[in-house]
Amino acid sequence: MPEGFAWVWGRAWGCRERCAAAHLSLAASRFAAWARPVSERWARTRPGIRGPPRCDPRPRLPLPRGAPPPFGSLSERGPNLCTVTSPASTDSVPPQLSAGPRPAPGPAADEGLARRLRALACTAPLHDLDARKANLAGEYSVYGMAEIALAAIDLVTLNMDFDTGADHEQIVARLVPRIAAQAPQRPAAEHERVARWVLENLINVGSVDRGFRAVYGTFAPDGTYVRRDYDFKLIEEVPGYGGGVYLRTTDEAVNVLVGALDTDVTSAQIAAEVKLEVLISRGRLADAQLAAEQARYRTVQYSETLRKALDATRRNVRAVDWLHAVPDMIAEALDHVADRYRHENAILTNIRKARDESEEPEHKRRAAELVDIVKDCIRRHTQLQSRLLEAGPLFRAEQDRQAFATPAAESGIDLYGHLVAPVLPMPLEQAVRVTDAFFARGTGFRTRASVRVGDLVDLLLTPPVEREHLGAEMPEPDLIATPDDSRFSEEQLAAATELLDLPADAPRRLSGLLAEARRQDPELPYLVALLAVHAASPPVGTAYRQGEEKLLFAVDDGTELDDAEFGGADLIVGTALLDAVGMAADRS
């Protein structure tokens, strides 16, 4: 984590502060252009420097408007960038700015600027904490709030599990030691209060969206200046099992934490690994630890991607590209896990050696820490791997459940296709008319209670009912007999089994089987196709254990299936003879 996170400016966040959206954009544009080198210099020389008071509209680093800024490769554009996002440019445009020597930058140049502004905005809530700690009742200036905030983001990221996020209380508990170290003489209750305050501010509990908003300006394609809202979250609360609320860091937060992580996950991971190995072999453990930690963040990000894909699959198979994207990702991830596992074990051996042989206590300590980190990496990889292995069966189960349902002939309104999908991209003021119409007709009716004064008096004078010790009587559940919704009848199954009872020496194409099935019964091809697809992954283990003599199997030789109702591979379906006697001997 960067040690001195020093540049700080006025507060411009959330709905709580009126004063300052414009202020941010002004400050932000200047910083985007040239503040980084300065702030880095400050960070090195004067850690803990404080920003201007909250509503001071002037940027911290005064620079004569129009004069070439002194530092940075971007200084060429400096003056223009300032005017692009300066609030002054729309309210009262100084002539030399709008009609300057250079025309306004086009949308393409602007896009890069917008991206940087957004990236910059993500760090602002952290600076803001330090700026606002003075407003807290009590003397809190001893605490480095930005540092605590980064540590909190760090902790949440590392404690995020595959399924749920990090536990709120646990994060507070783990933050406290760091806070206590900042001000050991203060009471423990205060430390906890600081931890909660930081965490709540990172979630931004006070706002309705529980997020942050930054305002920045861009030029639209037609050259007009548009001020836009950028909404983002750093830590978000997600529902967990059993109705609990867990914390997850957002991609924005991970970007703040690890730097520009907006790259291909795998390639970044490989780069980090190579670096790590080199660093360890050269004995530079401090750097190696940093690299290992970064590798771990990327691993977390990887599993996050997979989790989202699986969640989406569970809801709707067709929402996820299972033809190319996901299988590719799974194959890639499995390779990657295997690879990582090898690497990490090698690294682990290396570090253990470094730990045991090192004479220097500092080296020993770092090596020991590194061992812990790498162990954690291995644990996460194993977790990722088990999820990856479950992904295929999950897809097939969901495919069965969702795609092999009865095709019904009737049709009515397609609520998603006709309503939800068109409404979501609409502008709010139009979309709200559609949802209002749905709401007005879709909520049913309410019989309003009308109150008579006489009843009211009675009601108010009635003594409260004594609560029964065992609580209210349980209402009898309404049971509805569900119809037998088997897709296929017993006869159909028998017919399909008979059709698939192929001689061992004469496998057949699926297309032929489907055609034959169709002649018997128009529904039968569905069952045959289903059985054939299942045979593509035959239950060999079960057959082995039960001593079966033959097993239906299906193989894809790359031939496309040419059929009116089905698509995919024209499988070769056949029966394999198993050596039942040999297997029995094997088992015993």
Added chain:
Amino acid sequence: MTEHVEWSEPEAVAAPASAAVTPADAADAARLVAFGLQPKLQPARDQEYGELLRRYREDPPFARLADAVATGLGLVVLEVSPRAGMAVTAAEDSVFAVRMSDYARRTSSDAGDRFLHGLAHLAVAALAFPRPEDLADDGYIGRVSVNGVDSFVRQACRRLEERAEEQGENTDPATDAPGLEAAWRIWARRSATGATKDARRLAGSTTGIVGKAVAFLTDSGFLQRTGDDNGGTYRTTARYQLQVRDMAGSAALAELLELGVVPVTDGTATLLPAEDTDDLELVADAGLPFHS
């Protein structure tokens, strides 16, 4: 239903012997409508309700009388059957109608909140009846969960976000025109849940909004709670299917058409695999479960 009322008079003249309406008949008809106004009451669990339903189906003059009573009260009769009971709903300006401002207070001042509450109801229906044939099939029972609905909408939002990114669009709305913000962003930026002091669901979060919607629908007799998993799981009732199919869906669609948006789908089964591979790829790339 008004034509029924007009009809009854000439018939009454034509066959005075069988169709003379007695006060007792009127009381029974009103009683049936009163049963219909208790949406959670199952016809199978009340003998009198069941008998009145049977009489409605077998005795046309009585049926017209009951319809007339309902119409006079400002109700629309959707269906009268043993499964749904006397399924009535409020006409637009009826005293029974639900107004958004009564439903959630913030909605009168905040268009974003208003949209979120409306979309929550739409999304619950869309997930309860994912395919057109589910909405058409009288025997279909949909199942939804609070977290499931939220994830479903979020996923659709994420697809739109990804698509906008691919096309290099800047979807951040202009500051001075919040009404022009793309609707999906409103949902996407609202937090999914949040810790509260009393461990209840945060009302302003999207799961809170969906939770409110399903609780309200349960009170309307449209959903039945079946469990606590995933933020609460629910099962649809016949009344909900009727309400969505005959009232809400068409009303929203009409509004959409008025806005000049004509959603085109192939009409039959949007969830089934498309016939040709080109189309399949398009759907996969768009990432949406339906043709968009």
